[in-house]
Amino acid sequence: LVRGAWGDRIVELVQSIGVERIYKVTKAVCATDFIEPWKYYDTFATRDTEGYSLGVPIYPWFANIGHAVSRRDVLAGKDRVRVKSCWGGMVAFDGSFFQSPTSSQAGATKGASSGKEVQLPLKFRSEKEPFWDSSECCLIHADIMTASPISTFTYPEHEDQPDKWDTGIYMNPFVRVSYSAGTQKWIWLAKHFEALFSIPQAIINRLARMPRFNPRRAEVEGQVIQDKLWISLKSGKSEEEQ
Known part of the structure; x- marks a missing residue:
């Protein structure tokens, strides 16, 4: 695999962050993928x-x-763009989340934010409800954040206080x-001119009303919500069976 088409990128993904950061701070770090030299692909799972x-x-x-925060990290040229x-x-994931706990550890870890117990090792899962955030790509990051506290990593300019936006999950724009x-073949050329896209992109976002609602x-666990459920009259199924 390392010698394959993405081999150099895999090594770079790990080495560019640094061994100490990978194992002590980072819970997950992603590359950036492109369908065209100038067009980012992963709109499905990426959340700021x-x-x-x-x-x-x-x-x-x-x-x-x-x-x-994520946009400003990209514009600042950071290799650790904070994302959800x-x-x-x-x-690249911290492997401890996918390993069975040792005999000295409890079988479940209580999440710092929700108080919910998460059983280790974590597994990729999905939900039946038809919305993007129910995919395994998004849920695994949510489970990791539930299973561990928010990172206490501090940036040099704010050494006296933890970064409340730092989830320990990052995107590295330099690994493409x-x-x-x-x-x-042409990604290197697009990188030389992409900074010119920032203002037009901001204008188009407003005109296109993006991001989509x-x-x-903003939902939290235990919150009572109202939702619409479309049921075909021809299906003969009840609301519970849908």
């Missing part, structure tokens, strides 16, 4: 630090909404993969 989906998928990919979930063609040799974004 506040759970917003992407804007128009050209640089800097994220929309200028809320605190826009991502995939980007490749992901694609789905064709032709796209990969996601009623699930």
Whole structure:
């Protein structure tokens, strides 16, 4: 695998963060994948630090909404763009979440944010409800955040206080993969000019009303919500059976 088409990118994904960060701070780190040299692909699973989906998928990919932490990280040229979930063609996870606990550890870890007990090892799962955030790509990151406290990593300019936006899940814009040799060949050229896209992307986001509204974004566990359920009269099934 390391000698394959993405071999160099896999090694770079790990080495660019650093061994110490991978094992002591980072819970997951994603590459960035492109369907065209200038067009980001993974709009399905990528969510910014506040759970917003992407804007128009050209640089800097994220929309200028809320605190826009992820967008500002990209524009600042960071190799650790703080996000809530991502995939980007490749992901490196902290393996401890997928291993059975040792005899000295409890079988379940209580999440710091929700108080919910999460059984280790974690497994990829999905939900039956038809919304994007119910895919295994998003849920695995949610389970990891539930199973562990928010990272206490501090940036040099704010050494006296933890970063409340740092979930321990990052996207690395410097590790780029694609789905064709032709796209990969020209990514280097697109990178030289992509900074010019930031202002047009912000304007198009406003005109296109992106990111799209996601009623699930701000929901919390245990919250009572109202939802619409479409039932075909011809199906002969009850609401519970749908």
